[in-house]
Amino acid sequence: MTDMQKLYLLVPLAPLAGAILAGLFGKAIGRAGAHIATILGVGVAFVASVFVFKDVQAGNTFNGTVYTWMVAGGIKFEVGFLIDSLTVMMMLVVTFVSLMVHIYTIGYMSEDPGYQRFFSYISLFTFSMLMLVMSNNFLQLFFGWEAVGLVSYLLIGFWYDRPTAIYANLKAFLVNRVGDFGFLLGIGLVAAYTGSLNYAEVFGKAGELASQQMAVTGWSLITAICICLFIGAMGKSAQVPLHVWLPDSMEGPTPISALIHAATMVTAGIFMVARMSPLFELSDVALSFVLVIGATTALFMGFLGIVQNDVKRVVAYSTLSQLGYMTVALGVSAYSAAVFHLMTHAFFKALLFLGAGSVIIGMHHDQDMRNMGGLRKYMPITWITSLLGSLALIGFPFFSGFYSKDSIIEAVHASSIPGAGYALFCVMLGVFVTAFYSFRMYFLVFHGEERFGKEHHDHHGDHDDEEPAADHHHGLAPGQKPHESPWVVTVPLILLAIPSVIIGYMTIEPMLFGEWFKGVIFVGENHVGLKELAANFHGPAAMALHGLQTAPFWLAMGGVALAWFFYMVKPGIPAAIQRSFKPLYVLLDNKYYFDRFNEIFFAGGSRLLGKGLWKVGDQGVIDGVAVNGTAKFVGWVAQISRLFQTGHLYQYAFVMIIGVFVLLTFWFNRG
């Protein structure tokens, strides 16, 4: 094993060691021991990733096996690494955000009895996510895929006392399993038709797959594979209609909302599709499907962000919408733009979540924006960093989000794939919506009248899933003021704010128009992708200046202005609109009734079906008729035949005589 290979191994194993230490020996090493061990593990992983990054930059990539997991059916199932520009970018993002979240957690969870357990879980998550992105084959991809799902499940239900939390984590796991169902079938098709699970080997046979049809169904094989794989991405990356788990996942502690449900795990689907670009490029049908799903998520989940009052839920819907943008980019073959947005989003969305968490600490675990206002005076660092994050999110020129989002919009503009027109409409309008809900939150939290510390608002009972669990929703007592969070919280905010502002400016050229993803991401000749954009690109500064004259910028400004007008100038307007557009508001407030439908149709339907099969099928027909029926029949025959066993000699003699007569009759007539 070379030194570099040892380094590759070190990246995932260091966080795993931390997780094991904190998880199994948490009591022995204590709270400080747990956070030191895990932060050290993730820190080592981050530093090692930086070295790997330098190495990849120098042109050294790696594709090899760590160990053979199993051999069966002529297929090698292996655990191995593929280290290239896409992998190493993900490694840096994952380890950096994870490190920030680890540090932040010291402050956020300081009073929680499950401190060690929490650190163990987030380190375990980091390990799983790294195994996912570093994989060179479908098996390990699926491993990582399910493992991050498991940790997400454990973390959403971290406060296992709260009924809403343990409801949300079961829901998250099951909805993800629906996605995994498709994903597994996709992997099955890949294995069945290529005889391999190794990326390089499968991509090498992509051309063959494209010309084949499936044996039983007669469908285009490559389209079926891509759509199945994408269903997996829809689960993990929360695309409509499998998005329902993500808002509820906010029941978990805020650090994991930042790490798992914003920056890293939910982008696994985006990463996977980008990784599979040699397959997706061969199916326009699959790409159109991806595009339409993404566009729908981008716009319609954005609308829901407008009516939320819980800070975390606003950011959650914003995450859904931004994931939609990434998916749209995949659909128009702008894979590098999707991955680029994935990266910038990881920084600014982690920042926004951790900022929201800082506000929640300041508000003593009150998450309702209606009880906030004017916090900028009390929490200056949180305020400034959140403002920077919001500007990045709405795509303000020069901020990181501008570069990634604008590239996506331009790519959609240039695309001619079916659905591109609809997608363009969605992403353009989405810009306005994003700006509106982001600054609605920003103004409600940091500006305006100070609404905290008054008599307790109750939650108006308008969110059935918001049941306040007594010990986690105290809020500020009357007269009490919010306070800025400790340094372990604010330092990660600052460290995340820096890339949120500058990373786009710095990296757009190599990532989108340069050689960085060459040989990793594949765009077919027949797809425009980012080619037109590249022709018009004259450096990041020129792009930002040009951006000031384009529609998206003015849409974003319009959204900010409207939010300012509604929530700063005329605070009565939102309520008035809410009244006059009652049905629309009800629709949004009920999240388009997805939850209600799933609850009644899928959950209720399954229970009903199960009861029916059990009571009617098993107990009624099989046991009732067949088994006990047989027993009863035997009993009945026995009852009848018992009548012959009377014990009266004359009856026996009578039967014998009849028998003799019958026999004699046969005897004489046999000739």
Added chain:
Amino acid sequence: MTDIPFLSLAIWVPILGGLLVLATGSDRNAPLARVLSLAVAVAGFVVTIPLYTGFDASTSAMQFVELQSWIPRFNINYHLGIDGISVLFLLLNAFITIIVVMAGWQVIEEKVAQYMAAFLIMSGLMNGIFSALDGVLFYVFFEASLIPLYLVIGIWGGPNRVYAAIKFFLYTLLGSLLMLIALLYLFMQSGGSFSILDWHQLPLPIEPQVLIFLAFLIAFGVKVPMWPVHTWLPDAHVEAPTGGSVVLAAIALKLGAYGFLRFSMPIVPDASQQLAPVVITLSLIAVIYIGFVALVQTDMKKLVAYSSISHMGFVTLGFFMFNQLGIEGALVQMISHGFVSGAMFLCIGVLYDRVHSRQIADYGGVVHTMPKFAAFFMLFAMANSGLPATSGFVGEFMVVLGAVEYNFWVGFAAATTLILGAAYTLWMYKRVVFGKVANDHVAELEDLNAREFAFLGILALCVLAMGLYPFPFTEVMHASVDELLRHVAVSKL
């Protein structure tokens, strides 16, 4: 190869040891009976280890063969041997016996010697089933193994134990009688041989093949159990003591599945091929129908029993697709199911010993008082839902891949277990373990003691080891499974 008859040892050490335990007599000697049982169980496991270490994975021929004349008049022989299909089951069986002895250590207080002896004798008989190469020998072991299990349920079982024991006995007896007829027919046709290996080579027309196949299908299908002859299993599990459930799930169910590979497929290959769609349909019904039924169970043991049926559906499905991934996946699933379902029943047993209820509704918030238990239970629940890095994933993954290769829609139906399995297992876990402390019983629970920690810990290691590195498990199977597939592909008509 050495001349030590390891297979005979694997069979007779536990049986004779069991008789010795029986000889300790009344419960005054219970401590002695326990220690002696553990020693016998460990010895029984130790003698199976050479079967794996000395196993030659490169050949599909029978190994460790022992051949003695038993009843010369009917050409019945004491003929033993194992191949890549059977070897792992002997180890699993001997291993589970140790766990069962540990699990019954403090819990069983009455008729201790008899209880332990029943399990030891059963263990030896089951090793006999997995290694018998003579039809009559197989049949004798197959039937004899029913008796200890029947007694375990009937004597140490719950309130409704007699109904359950009789239902179990009659169900399986019905199947065995049909098998006996098939065996006698084969004896006639083969010109007076009871050798299973001779029967593998015996040419048969299609009509008798179909009839023999159906007889075997019922005999083995009841054991597996396959839908619709499964209803004895939930009742048997509910009434059985924990150890009985563990052996039932971990080993007894495997006997039927093993029968398909040793008898149905090689003896009547043409009928197997022709009727495979029937078996596949029944298997998919088991996976889906039973998955839904498991979802609505209110009794934990019933839930896991139904989950067992659903998982065994994967086994029969894997067999009858006639591809390597399917068959090996099914074998892996059988081993894994031995660990996982055994562990699930032990977990339920741990709760039952404390609260004396198996109703989900009687629990809630167990994690508060039993955090160690909750962690183990979580691992096993995840393994039961087929999470990667646990053994439960390996077999399911292989069978689903094999099914997609066989027919996309079969794969589609099979993959629903991903959702259903997670739904019924984790929903139960949520209601039992998570939430606020539900009642005083839960509030007073004590966490695992050292003995419970030990056996759950050992099983946890097995589940993880097999999930992280299944290579050693699949490696021994290849040659035999390849040979089986080659054999089945050649028509006997």
